[in-house]
Amino acid sequence: MTAITSTFKSGEPSLPDILRDINSGKVQLPDFQRGWVWDDDHIASLIASISLSYPIGAVMLLQTGGDGVQFHPRPIQGVTVQNDLKPEYLILDGQQRMTSLYLAMSSGQPVPTTTNKGKEIERYYYLDIVKSLNPNEDRLDAVLSIPTTKQITSDFGRKIDLDLTTQENEFSQCYFPLGVIFDQNAYSAWRRGFQKMFRNDDGKLDLFDNFEAEVVNRFQSYRIPTIELLRDTPKEAVCQVFEKVNMGGVTLTVFELVTAMFAADNYNLREDWDKRKERVSEQNVLKGMDSTAFLTAVTLLSTFQVNQQDSTKPVTCKRKNVLKLTLEEYKRNADTVEDGLRKAARFLAREKIFDSRTLPYSTQLIPLSVICALLGDRFEIDTIRRRLAQWFWCGVFGELYGGANETRFSLDVPDFMEWIEDQRQPRTIRDASFAPTRLLSMQSRLSAAYKGLMALLMQAGSNDFLSGDPIEITSYFDLAIDIHHIFPKAYCESKYKRSLWNSSVNKAPLSAKTNRIIGGKAPSVYLTNIEKQSNMESSRLDNILTTHKIDPDLLRVDAFEKFIRDRAANLLGLIEAATGKGISGRDSEEVIHEYGAALR
Known part of the structure; x- marks a missing residue:
């Protein structure tokens, strides 16, 4: 018996370690040619969760270099590595989270993101030190997203409400830049600058000590659960991962x-x-x-x-x-x-x-x-x-x-x-089989058979009631051809069953202009109006109606029930001709119940 071996192992690297591996190119992405898509609100929420040591979900990695699936790698956005550098791991699930964290905390550059309405923006992220330590404040409110100018303004830019353009302003207003949190030299320099400014203010010094202990250390010690697919995992298994556990919000x-x-x-x-x-x-x-x-x-x-x-x-x-x-x-x-x-x-x-x-x-x-x-x-x-x-x-x-x-x-x-x-x-x-009652349940373009029936009517030579033109490609685009009721909805609603008047049996491809003339009138009325407006002979209009598999005699006397049964039988004939198969059950109990009589 073949021994059962695992296709994965788990790990729990620290957030600083995994971001360093991303920066070095040790961890990259498979080149699916899809960018990261998280907006500003999602990034701020992610930062808030880490500052509270809340879980943000596991990251799935694929070891490289084996005989399994071979993906072309690319660095995470914002990382520059040598072209020939081969990664040790590829991120399969967690791209958006890890890209967001890298850009916000380790790239040294403003983060290209979007508003919740999709507008492209660039942001730096800060933590409000005072709010971060206030148990009555929502931690999300302590996360500040600020434009690349590092200023927040109002009154159409004339009033500066917050200015963080210098470190001195960051110190004095107690806003900590997240971009230095994992850079030991930059972090130490920022901390010394803060302490130097407030060397005579024990309250401020205690404030930062508490911030460092309660918030900064959470980032430094935060661990990311990882699932590592082993390098020889077959491509079918790797690809199934995307269907089952992809957490990025957009399935590959x-x-x-x-x-x-x-x-x-x-x-x-x-x-x-x-x-x-x-x-x-x-x-x-x-x-x-x-x-x-x-x-x-x-x-x-x-x-x-x-x-x-x-x-x-x-x-x-x-x-x-x-x-x-x-x-x-x-x-x-x-x-x-x-x-x-x-x-x-x-x-x-x-x-x-x-x-x-x-x-x-x-x-x-x-x-x-x-x-x-x-x-x-x-x-x-x-x-x-x-x-x-x-x-x-x-x-x-x-x-x-x-x-x-x-x-x-x-x-x-x-x-x-x-x-x-x-x-x-x-x-x-x-x-293939087709039931006569299916014509009644085909009531919208959501049905493939409904679309097919309208195409068969055009094949049969259907002409527009008003112009007499064939419903062909030219009129289809130029005259706004659509599917309209033959016995109008407004005329039918209070008289007949919806299953009959809203079905495909009572619909035909017609121009928008013809539909306006039809309005909500009885057929006997709108047919007369068409003849008068276009100076059309009754025999010509009758010929046009027959191209739609309509009996003009039934339409002219508003004989709705007989019209439905006659046209249904004619439409079934079109389907039989197209499929080369007879349609049985025209006189079944179900047909008689739904149509009122057999379809001859």
């Missing part, structure tokens, strides 16, 4: 972890992605593709290629697999995935999905881009495009991409590529 993404690993090979992944993101985002529909999703797609393609050579190795793109992605694999496949994304945007435009707001599932871009990349020139073949559309719409109306999707992605790619070779349908198509 897979992309940032891979960025730090690639940086160890002198490759700037962030810079590479920023350039790709700029190119990809030229297509509005791809703006939801983030850096982690892109890495997931590259991993999916890479593992598919490996599987083609060795079927015992699975196609997969889970988090742990993305973290195993090598730089060589990334370089080999990143351009291919980017090309697949461009093809995916063309495919989506053909399906009348033009921007990220109307894209049903941004996650579906991952397998879609990889499939499009693998298709290569075959992407241009109509029969393959139609199969791609069937797979896509089955995913949308089967609502199969709303949770953890990595397993489905891993099935989608080989399933689809096999389907175009031997006719076996992908599991996403086989798994």
Whole structure:
């Protein structure tokens, strides 16, 4: 039996020691290319806690130099070290706390921070000696944050309320600068200066002695609990730490972890992605593709290629697999995935999905881009495009991409590529189903199927009631097309069930101008108004209504219930055509209860 060994050990170095190790470069950060983000209030609170010997949480460190994960290091902000200096430890959790403490107490420079509203500022930190010793004072009130001028002013700068520009002013007003607390020479010089000024004032001398004993010594003896991951800890374990125990307030993404690993090979992944993101985002529909999703797609393609050579190795793109992605694999496949994304945007435009707001599932871009990349020139073949559309719409109306999707992605790619070779349908198509009553619960853009249905209506040739223009890309952007009620909300609220009038069955993509004419009026009224205002013949307007799968005869006589059932049946027909699958249960008890009759 293999002996069980620990992957970590604990420690409790003093605060001065760990700050000295940070200053020397012995302790650095993995280069995730994320700056520290604590604001002025958080820093003041941190200082107050240490001055009272309150715990501020453990710091997690990773020993360097082993065979485990290799991160590119960088010094903590404000530290200057030689370029080739290798750290002994990297801070995995606690970056913001340790950076804040280093900058405030050991850097010798003003601390770059922000207000609680995000405005960038620079501050020095002091302790009010008198308040620090007053048990009735909140210790946080004893922490002074002061601008780089070392003056606090009022009346638009005309009145100086506090001036700490000289040590003599610090002594006379009893404000202790935290920047000297761990510098033995500077601290001794400050203490001598204070004692010299008040050599004949026993009260002040006793005050500082008490401050030194009750407050300064707490800083000097303060200990930071540490958890040290041993140098051979595997990268999967290291990365899981960020999900489980990260206390920085902002969880690190897979992309940032891979960025730090690639940086160890002198490759700037962030810079590479920023350039790709700029190119990809030229297509509005791809703006939801983030850096982690892109890495997931590259991993999916890479593992598919490996599987083609060795079927015992699975196609997969889970988090742990993305973290195993090598730089060589990334370089080999990143351009291919980017090309697949461009093809995916063309495919989506053909399906009348033009921007990220109307894209049903941004996650579906991952397998879609990889499939499009693998298709290569075959992407241009109509029969393959139609199969791609069937797979896509089955995913949308089967609502199969709303949770953890990595397993489905891993099935989608080989399933689809096999389907175009031997006719076996992908599991996403086989798994998809749609219930007739789902049309009623689809009431907002939060539903992927709702977005998909509106795209199908545009595919079907929906025209705007007023202009008669197709709801296509030009009008979509130029005329502020949105989804509006056909029987208006104000007309329906007191007459019909909300589950009916606010459902997707009673909605259509229309221009803002058309919606203003509709107002809160009955359809019989607003249709007449449209005909009068635009000098439109009734037959022309009837033709326009049918492009939305609306029976104009039912709309003109305000036959709400019959309209709902007729249009629901028509919309189900659109979904059946898109998915290539019949929808059962049109005459079920549930359908009859919700709609009032079967959907023929």
